[in-house]
Amino acid sequence: MSKNTDYILSLCHSLSEKGLTPTVGLIRSKATRALTVPEVISTLKRWKENPASYNQIASDEMAPTEHASSEATLEARVNKLEKEVAMLKALIEKSRTQLIDN
Known part of the structure; x- marks a missing residue:
C-alpha cells in the first residue's frame, strides 16, 4: 500500500473510533497533508467494504x-x-x- 493509502486508512480508523463516519470531506479536513479526492475515494471505498480488516493495519501504522x-x-x-x-x-x-x- 502507498503511504497515502495507509495514512487515509489510519484516518478512517481514527474517525470511526471517535464515533464518526469517515467521508471524503471529513478525511480531507482532518488530514495534515495534501490528499487527492480520487485516492481518498478509492481508499475509503475499500475501507467501507471491510473496515475491521483495515482497522488493525491502521492501528499498527499509527504511531504516537x-x-x-x-x-x-x-x-x-x-x-x-x-x-x-x-x-x-x-x-x-x-x-x-x-x-x-x-
Whole structure:
C-alpha cells in the first residue's frame, strides 16, 4: 500500500473510533497533508467494504509520533496564519491611512 493509502486508512480508523463516519470531506479536513479526492475515494471505498480488516493495519501504522508531529504542524500553521493576518491588517491600515491623506 502507498503511504497515502495507509495514512487515509489510519484516518478512517481514527474517525470511526471517535464515533464518526469517515467521508471524503471529513478525511480531507482532518488530514495534515495534501490528499487527492480520487485516492481518498478509492481508499475509503475499500475501507467501507471491510473496515475491521483495515482497522488493525491502521492501528499498527499509527504511531504516537504521527500525532505529536501533526499537533506541532497544526501549531506551526496557526502561528504562520496569525502572522499573515497581522501583516494583512497592518497593510490594510497603511492603505486606509494613505487614502485618507490623499
